[in-house]
Every structure is written in structure tokens, then in C-alpha cells.
Amino acid sequence: MRPLTPRRIAGICALLAGVLFVVVVLSLKVGAYPISVRDVAMTLVRGALGHWNSIPSSDRLIVFGLRLPRIALGILVGAALSVSGASFQALLRNPLADPYVLGVSSGAALGAILSLVWLQQYPWSMQALAFLGALATIAAVYFLGRRKGQLDSTTLLLAGIITASFLSAIIMFLMTTVSGRDLRGMAFWLMGDLATPPAIGLGFLFVILLIGIGAIYTTSSDLNLILTGEQEAHHLGVNVPRVKLVVYVSASLLTGLAVSVSGAIGYVGLLVPHVMRMLFGSDYRVLIPASAIGGAIAVALADTLARTVVAPTELPVGAVTAAIGAPVFIYLLRRRFA
Amino acid sequence: MRRNRMGGACGVIALLCGACVCAAQNKIALAAARQQTQQEAKSQSKVETRLKTREVTDEAGRRVAVPVEVHRIVALAPNLTEIVYALGAQDRLVGVSNYSDSPPEAKSKPRIGMPMNPNLEAIVAVHPDIVLMTTEGNRRETADQLARLGIAVYATKPYSVESMLESIEHIGGVIGATAQAESVVANLRSRLDALKSKLAGVPVARVFFVVGENPLISLGEHTFIADALRYAGAQSVVRAKQDWPQIGMETVVRLNPDYLVFASSGFGGEDSTAKQLSQLRSEAGWRELAAVRAGRVVVVSDEIDLPAPGLIDAIEKLARQLHPNAFADAAQHAGVRQLPVFVPMRAHLQSAVSHDSCRKAIACGR
Numbered sequence: 001m002r003p004l005t006p007r008r009i010a011g012i013c014a015l016l017a018g019v020l021f022v023v024v025v026l027s028l029k030v031g032a033y034p035i036s037v038r039d040v041a042m043t044l045v046r047g048a049l050g051h052w053n054s055i056p057s058s059d060r061l062i063v064f065g066l067r068l069p070r071i072a073l074g075i076l077v078g079a080a081l082s083v084s085g086a087s088f089q090a091l092l093r094n095p096l097a098d099p100y101v102l103g104v105s106s107g108a109a110l111g112a113i114l115s116l117v118w119l120q121q122y123p124w125s126m127q128a129l130a131f132l133g134a135l136a137t138i139a140a141v142y143f144l145g146r147r148k149g150q151l152d153s154t155t156l157l158l159a160g161i162i163t164a165s166f167l168s169a170i171i172m173f174l175m176t177t178v179s180g181r182d183l184r185g186m187a188f189w190l191m192g193d194l195a196t197p198p199a200i201g202l203g204f205l206f207v208i209l210l211i212g213i214g215a216i217y218t219t220s221s222d223l224n225l226i227l228t229g230e231q232e233a234h235h236l237g238v239n240v241p242r243v244k245l246v247v248y249v250s251a252s253l254l255t256g257l258a259v260s261v262s263g264a265i266g267y268v269g270l271l272v273p274h275v276m277r278m279l280f281g282s283d284y285r286v287l288i289p290a291s292a293i294g295g296a297i298a299v300a301l302a303d304t305l306a307r308t309v310v311a312p313t314e315l316p317v318g319a320v321t322a323a324i325g326a327p328v329f330i331y332l333l334r335r336r337f338a
Numbered sequence: 339m340r341r342n343r344m345g346g347a348c349g350v351i352a353l354l355c356g357a358c359v360c361a362a363q364n365k366i367a368l369a370a371a372r373q374q375t376q377q378e379a380k381s382q383s384k385v386e387t388r389l390k391t392r393e394v395t396d397e398a399g400r401r402v403a404v405p406v407e408v409h410r411i412v413a414l415a416p417n418l419t420e421i422v423y424a425l426g427a428q429d430r431l432v433g434v435s436n437y438s439d440s441p442p443e444a445k446s447k448p449r450i451g452m453p454m455n456p457n458l459e460a461i462v463a464v465h466p467d468i469v470l471m472t473t474e475g476n477r478r479e480t481a482d483q484l485a486r487l488g489i490a491v492y493a494t495k496p497y498s499v500e501s502m503l504e505s506i507e508h509i510g511g512v513i514g515a516t517a518q519a520e521s522v523v524a525n526l527r528s529r530l531d532a533l534k535s536k537l538a539g540v541p542v543a544r545v546f547f548v549v550g551e552n553p554l555i556s557l558g559e560h561t562f563i564a565d566a567l568r569y570a571g572a573q574s575v576v577r578a579k580q581d582w583p584q585i586g587m588e589t590v591v592r593l594n595p596d597y598l599v600f601a602s603s604g605f606g607g608e609d610s611t612a613k614q615l616s617q618l619r620s621e622a623g624w625r626e627l628a629a630v631r632a633g634r635v636v637v638v639s640d641e642i643d644l645p646a647p648g649l650i651d652a653i654e655k656l657a658r659q660l661h662p663n664a665f666a667d668a669a670q671h672a673g674v675r676q677l678p679v680f681v682p683m684r685a686h687l688q689s690a691v692s693h694d695s696c697r698k699a700i701a702c703g704r
Contacts, residue, residue, distance in 0.1 A: 031459045032457045032459040032460040032463060033459040033460065033462060033463040058462060058463070058465070061462050061487055061488075062459055062462060062463075065462075065486075065487050066458055066459055066462065066487070067459075176580075176584065177580075188454055188455055188477075193455070195455070195458065195483075196479040196483065197483065307457065307459075311457060311460070312449050312450050312451040312456075312457040312460040313436060313449075313451050313452055313455075313457070314451055314452070314455050314456075314457055316455075
């Protein structure tokens with residue numbers, strides 16, 4: 001393995017950003033409304049220069065009103081899920097950890113649903129309760145996953161799966177007993193839905209995303225050491241409890257954020273960090289930014305498929321990530337242990 | 339240190355991307371606002387009547403600016419498609435939701451996706467003057483998003499037969515087909531009145547209405563189907579506050595309904611009723627029910643699932659199957675009895691009572 005220089009990190013980021021750009025352009029081009037690449041480019045350039053009135057109004061509506069916000073939301077959700085997956089994998093020293101498997105997504109979904117039941121008038125409450133739900137769930141799973149004071153890999157995953165199914169049961173209970181039609185759209189939302197723009201605005205979500213990813217990035221060298229064992233990291237001078245606190249809170253924040261705006265989209269947090277590890281090595285200094293951009297690519301691409309494969313009918317994006325993610329994951333597993 | 343600088347660089351790039359998106363969004367809002375003021379200016383000078391709007395309150399309580407002249411309509415649910423056809427406005431219908439199969443001609447209209455999850459691009463692409471929605475089959479988020487894109491959305495809220503009739507009148511008003519709506523509704527009302535006079539004095543049938551068989555789902559008291567059953571001389575044995583409750587087989591046994599009513603695709607009627615009955619007689623659980631043993635099973639066409647004009651057809655067919663004697667009797671005096679009875683009654687209902695108490699009079703009068 002070549003040494004990890006800042007130059008190499010920047011190169012990898014630039015490469016992935018290039019792929020992301022191609023995906024974004026592709027995604028802006030395809031859809032139920034036919035629009036040529038040239039028109040997309042013209043619309044973007046004119047928009048960037050501020051010549052709004054020279055753009056045909058339906059092109060402007062499609063590109064800036066519908067596709068771009070949706071792609072931006074997909075990028076945001078993908079980056080958040082993927083980085084939180086990568087950090088759970090380090091902290092729990094378990095390659096199968098991911099917000100979905102650990103039940104953190106279910107906790108966030110329950111929080112978001114409770115906010116819809118009780119606090120619908122406050123758009124903030126959805127993100128806030130989803131974050132609290134994610135945080136409470138990871139705390140519960142963490143304590144359930146310990147045996148004799150040690151974090152046990154198998155116990156932890158079982159604890160996560162059981163917590164997830166318990167939380168799903170509560171969600172099902174709420175969905176079937178709370179009458180009123182607000183919860184019926186939830187079935188779609190739970191499968192993952194990027195079509196609905198968040199009530200609190202994309203810009204604000206981007207700021208939270210950057211804070212969360214930034215906080216995790218500052219701990220990336222420590223995460224590398226923690227991967228070898230908490231005891232060893234402690235002896236090497238890592239303030240393990242502090243790092244764990246920062247990463248748990250940040251990863252829960254990212255999961256809560258993603259789930260509250262898009263529902264539960266599975267496999268991104270599990271699969272993308274694995275692919276990035278295979279491509280660029282397991283050093284967290286490169287894995288965190290690579291996972292962020294890689295996750296953005298994955299979800300933007302999945303959502304493009306979701307809204308075009310059987311157009312004009314739209315699939316839930318969670319169904320697309322699972323349909324692609326599960327076989328790819330099995331392939332990776334078998335190749336690794338072959 | 340160096341890696342931190344790298345992280346900083348990544349962060350800055352990401353921030354820039356975020357900032358671009360925000361800026362773009364603000365610009366759209368600005369451009370939209372600018373366009374709106376232009377629109378207002380135009381409408382004031384009465385250059386183009388098409389841009390003129392008037393404000394109405396829809397059935398969900400939203401204030402909507404509706405174009406005065408509606409040339410292009412999108413119907414986001416199958417019942418709305420059927421209503422637009424009933425109003426004779428099908429030529430202006432430029433997009434319909436999936437499952438819009440009634441009337442059959444509607445199948446050839448451009449599809450814009452599932453009612454719960456429509457394709458917004460496909461809607462924008464057909465340049466609608468108005469999008470018709472329902473609070474039952476569509477999501478509030480869809481309405482909000484279309485409104486944000488500057489598309490007028492009118493939402494209906496079907497909860498009873500009477501509210502469905504009112505929705506037809508409202509939609510007629512919104513799309514500029516008031517006279518047509520009035521005649522459609524008057525015709526449907528007279529049919530309901532005729533039905534009511536036929537069923538006067540007939541004992542109410544206690545029915546178990548099956549919305550879905552697996553899992554077994556029935557209906558609550560506040561649904562339009564429960565109301566439709568009352569018009570057909572029936573009463574659901576399920577008393578639930580929830581709209582579409584899941585029911586256990588044991589509950590059905592305990593409630594011991596007189597009739598089982600199924601909705602099926604196709605026309606319902608005797609053929610499918612016989613088929614359904616023979617199937618139920620072969621299934622454990624179902625075959626023990628008194629209603630099945632006595633052959634009191636009715637299959638109605640799935641028109642009963644749609645709050646649209648076809649619902650009245652379904653009510654009539656259901657009433658015929660549940661109370662054949664009432665109709666056999668009426669058939670003997672057909673034409674002689676009907677007219678003098680219902681004409682004065684309609685006049686009485688229309689002049690003296692509001693729509694709501696009219697519904698109550700019909701539903702609970704017997």
C-alpha cells in the first residue's frame with residue numbers, strides 16, 4: 001500500500017467528486033420530462049449567471065424546482081448514512097455495523113413518527129426527535145451488546161437486530177392504531193422517499209451534515225487506533241471515552257438527519273464504506289471523506305433509478321438500494337472469503 | 339497538521355457546493371416572485387384572461403388561487419378521473435393517476451404515477467391549470483410541493499355519499515362545468531331518493547363488508563362506504579373509529595353478520611357471487627359462518643370503492659341483491675308509482691333541509 005499523503009487523499013476526493021458530478025449531470029438529464037443534456041447545461045449556466053428569465057419556464061421548473069433539490073437531498077442523505085456507517089464500523093470494531101442493522105435508523109424513524117403524531121406544527125421537531133431516537137437506540141444497543149463488560153461483536157449485532165424489530169413493532173402499532181390519514185403516507189416514507197423536500201430547508205441540513213462529518217473527521221486517526229483495540233488505543237495516548245462520545249453523538253446526528261428527511265434507506269451505510277475500503281484502503285483519514293462522497297454517489301444514482309425505471313410510477317429509493325445492495329454485499333463477502 | 343489542512347479543503351469544497359444549492363433555491367424563489375408580479379400585472383390589464391385567478395377554499399380548508407379558465411386538468415386519483423368524465427370535461431383531462439380505469443376510455447389518458455407517490459415531473463410536463471387531489475388517496479406533501487411549484491391544487495375530502503355529491507359540484511365549479519355538475523348531481527340524487535322510497539319499511543341488513551381479504555380489513559363508521567351501505571338498506575356490523583380496521587376471523591364469528599359483502603374487480607353480480615360463495619364454502623373459518631351456510635354472500639362491483647358517480651350504481655346493485663323482495667314488488671308497479679312519490683319529496687328535501695340534514699334524513703330516517 002502506498003503511503004497516505006494529503007496529496008493522495010485530495011486525489012481520491014477529486015476522483016470521486018468527478019464521478020459524483022457525472023452522476024449529477026446524468027440524473028439532471030433523465031426523467032419523465034424529456035430534456036437534452038445541452039438544455040440542462042444551458043439551464044445550469046444561465047441559472048449560475050443569474051439570467052433566470054432567459055430560461056424556458058418549464059426547464060427551470062424541472063431542473064431547479066424538482067431535480068436539483070431532489071439530487072441535493074440524495075447527496076446529503078447518502079453522505080450522512082455512509083459516514084455514520086463507517087464510524088459505527090470503527091467504534092464497534094464490526095464490519096457489519098451500519099445504522100440500519102444496529103436499529104439506529106428504526107430509532108430515528110420512531111422519533112420522527114412520534115413528532116408527526118404529537119408535534120406536527122413544529123418542523124424542527126422531526127429532526128430533533130429523530131436525532132434523540134437515534135442516540136437513545138445506539139445507547140441501548142451499546143449496553144445490550146456488552147458481555148462481561150466487553151463489547152461482544154455477535155451479541156452487539158443481535159442486540160441491534162432485536163432492537164430494530166422491537167422499534168418496528170412500535171412503529172407498526174402507531175401506524176395501525178393512530179387514526180387519521182397523516183400516517184398513511186408513512187408507509188412510503190419508511191421505504192425511503194426523496195421526493196418530498198424537507199420542511200426546514202436544504203441549506204440548514206447541509207450545515208448540520210458538515211458539522212457532523214467534520215467532527216467525525218477530526219477523530220479519524222484515533223479511529224484508526226481504536227480499530228486495533230480500545231486498550232491498545234488507550235495505551236497509545238488516545239482519549240478513548242472522548243472519541244467514542246464525539247463519534248456516537250455525531251453519527252447519531254447524521255443518521256437522525258438522514259432518516260428524518262428521507263425515511264429509512266438501507267445498505268448505504270453498510271455497503272459504501274466497504275467498497276471504499278476495498279478501493280482506497282481502511283485508513284479512516286481517507287475512508288471518511290471517500291465514504292461521504294461515495295455515499296452521495298450511491299444514493300443519487302439509486303434515486304435516479306427509482307424515478308426512471310418504471311416511470312411515470314416512482315419506486316421507493318429504499319427498495320432500489322436494498323435490491324442492488326444486498327446482492328452486491330453478498331458478492332463482496334464471498335469474494336473476500338473465497 | 340497536513341491532513342487537517344486536507345480535511346479543511348474538503349470541507350470548503352462541500353460548503354461551496356451547499357452554498358451553490360442554497361443560492362440557486364433563493365434565486366428560483368426570486369424568479370418565481372418576479373414572474374408572479376408579472377402575472378398580476380398582466381391580469382390587471384386583462385390582456386390575457388388565462389392568467390386570471392380567483393381564490394377558493396378547497397374541501398381540505400386550503401386557500402387556492404384557481405385560474406378562471408381551466409383548460410388543462412390533472413386528476414391525481416381514480417375517482418377524480420371518473421368525476422371529470424361524468425362532467426363531460428374529459429377533453430381537458432391531460433393527465434390521470436395510475437389505476438384510473440373507470441370509465442374504460444380513461445385508460446388511454448397519460449399516466450402520472452401512483453396516487454400516493456405521483457411523478458411530479460410528469461405533472462409539470464403536461465402544464466396543468468389545475469390538479470385535482472383527494473385527502474383520502476393522496477398525500478398532503480404532494481399538494482404542498484405542487485403549490486410551491488406554482489400549480490393550483492384543489493383537494494376534495496370524501497367521507498360520505500353526500501360529500502361525494504358535493505365534491506362533484508365543487509369540482510364542476512372549479513373547472514367551469516357548473517351546469518353539467520348540477521344536472522349530474524340532480525340525477526344521482528333522484529336515483530338515491532327513488533331507492534330510499536323503495537327501501538322504506540324494509541328491515542336493515544346487518545352486513546360485514548370485506549375491503550381486503552388477506553389480511554381481513556373492513557371499514558369504520560366514518561367512511562363513505564359505511565355511508566353507502568346505509569343508502570343500500572344495510573348497516574356495517576363493525577363499529578370502529580379507525581377508517582380501515584384489520585379484523586380477526588373470531589370477531590366476524592362473534593358479530594354474526596346477516597350478509598357478507600365483497601367488492602370485486604369486474605361487474606360483480608350473480609356469477610361472481612356464486613363463485614365467491616363456493617370458494618368461501620371450501621375455506622375453514624368462513625364456511626362456519628351462518629351467512630355463508632345460508633348463502634347470504636354478495637359480491638358488488640369495485641365501483642363501491644370509489645367516491646365517484648359509479649358509487650350510486652354500486653349502491654343500487656347492492657340494494658337489489660340485499661333486498662330482492664323490495665325490488666320484485668316495485669317492478670310490478672314500475673313507472674306508475676315512482677314518479678309521483680319522488681318528485682314532491684325531492685322538492686321538499688331541496689328547499690327545506692340543508693345537505694347535511696338531508697343526508698341524515700336519508701340515512702337514519704327509517
